[in-house]
Amino acid sequence: MSVLAALLDRSLERMAEAAADVRLFDREAIRQASDVWDNNLFPLFWAASTSNAGRRERRARTVLExxxxxxxxRRAWMTEQAAIAGYDIEPLLPPAKAQTPGRDYRGHVMTPQCRLTRHNVDELIPDYDLAAASVRHLRVERAGTRLSAHVQLVADRRFAVDEAAPPALLDVWLDDVTDIAFDLSDTKGAILHTGAREVGISLGPAGRFRAAGGEYRLDDRSWHLSTNGRRTDATTPARTSRSNPPRPPGADLDPDAHAAARLLHHAMLELRSVRYAAHADDVPVTRLCEVFAGAGEAILAAGSQRGARRREAAFLDVIRSWAHQGDPDITRWIATVLGDRAGRPDIIDTPRPAQRTTPSLDDGSPVSRMPSQAVLVMAAWTATHTDYGTERPAAAQLHLALPPRNDDTTSAPWRLRTVGCADPDTFRLRTDAFQGPGRLVRVGKPTTARGLDLHQGALHVTTGAGRSAPVT
Structure with a gap:
């Protein structure tokens, strides 16, 4: 059980590390760690909620499996994070099963996620015309001190389909990106590169992404009709009732343990919402991780109490300690979750909102202005496309790490800011855009296309539609 509790605590530590300095913001690490607990928190509480040590360990092992x-x-993530916490979990787990393609609800074989290797690409090319592919979406972002990239292509099929099917999408993910070059003239045509030390993708006449490794996956409901799909179908077992995912282990929790589990589960969902790039700067990652730090150890201590009454009292204390560790905004959030999600408005009192005063224009306060420098954290571009029958305009989106307001670089931490625009006229991205703090320049005139430039053109975005938010 100590391993399971340590994994929860390590998850919170990992997310806090990923958000500690927004100049090195690691959105994927936060999403990955929080996502683990979407369907595993209630089993953890169930495993912890017994004073019988033997039963607790048996339950915990079931949850780990x-x-x-x-x-x-998932298994690799668990092994890595447990090792950092000082545990070797491999002896606690059954042998890893070989990954095989599954089948969807129609019984059709589904596309696996593949490493970007020569063998896998050679199997892909006969079924999809990458030379005619177009870029629907691309994104490059920081993963701590490294860069990652995601390129999504619309790929023409070389095989016949027996029904009106949505276009086939090819998603390519690159890790440890070392070379970037892209602008809006590079959206047609793609070549996948594989090598022992470097992989990548070339786009259009001059676009390129190079990286240490990568993977790809097809999103194509008609893949089972392709040459490779038919070959895979012949060796994949038929779907049966046993193919449905098993239910998570556990049983109903007592009321106060359930309230604690519901609160922490909602916190994980809030943290996981960084996956929506447009709202990543609104998620209070650091504050939530501070409030729930040590949750695994606290849950284990509360659940180990002898007798249901003592356990419930201990879980109440855990909830109240979480509420007391937060600032007033977080405490109000906790009270709202307990009332709305757990049906327990009785556990903590809701703090009154602080009275806010509107500053006078002549009170001497400095006027917010565009900062003189920024660090590029994420840059993304999406082409005009139709999504489930809805027309979506082209768009650009940036995550910028900005210095403290008024360029006070000696005290407050840097801030994360999301900036986006529709129908960009220019979107240029080069490797040097991610080199660190650079001069941020507003380009264009009010009567023409306006935009931002960073690192002397390494990032250059202009639009006549205006930005989604001012950069201040």
Whole structure:
């Protein structure tokens, strides 16, 4: 059980590390760590909620096996994070199962996620015309001190389909990106590159992304009709009732333990919402991680109490300690979650909102202005496309780390800011855009296209539609 509790505490530590300095903001690390607990928090509380040590350990092992059963990525993450916390979990887990393609609800074989290797690309090319592919979306962002990239292509099929099907999408993910070059003339045509030391993708006449490694996956409901799909279908077992995912282990929790689990689960969902790039700067990652730090150890201590009454009292104390560790805004958020999600408005009092005064224009306060420098954290571009029958305009989106307001670089931490625009006229991205703090320049005139430039053109975005938010 101590391993399971340590994994929860390590998850919160990892997310706090990923958000500690927004100049190195690691959105994927936060999403990955929080996502683990979407369907594993209630089993953890169930495992902890017994004073019988033997029963607790048996339950915990069941939960660990359940967690690790969600694929090799999940198991690798658990092994890595447990090792950092000082535990070797491999002896506690059954042997890893070989990953095989699954089948969808129609019984059709589904596309696996593949490493970007020569063998895998050679199997892809006969079925999809990448030379005619177009870029629907691309994104490059920081992962701590490294860069990652995601390129989504619309790829023409070389095989016949028997029904009106949405376009086939090819998603390519690159890790440890070392070379970037893209602008809006590079959206047609793609070549996948594979090598022992470097992989990548070339786009259009001059676009390129190079990286240490990568993966790809097709999003194509007709893949089972392709040459490779038919070959895979012949060796994949038929779908049966056993193919449905098993239910998570556990049983109903007592009321106060349930309230604590519901609160922490909602906190994980809030943290996971960084996956929506447009709202990543609104998620209070650092403050939530500070409030719930040590949650695994606290849950284990509360659940180990002898007798239901003592356990429930201990879980109440845990909830109240979380509320007291937060600032007034977080405490109000906790009270709202307990009332709306857990049906327990009785546990803590809701603090009154602080009275806010509107500053006078002549009170001597400095006027907010565009900062003189910024660090590029994420840059993304999306082409005009139709999504589930809805027309979506082209768009550009940036995550910028900005210095403290008024360029006070000696005290407050840097801030994350999301800036976006529709129908960009220019979108140029080069490797040097991510080199660190650079001069941020507003370009264009009010009567023409306006935009931003960073690192002397390494990032250059202009639009006549205006930005979604001012950069202040």
């Amino acid at each position: 359940w967690m690790a059963g969600f694929g090799e990525r």
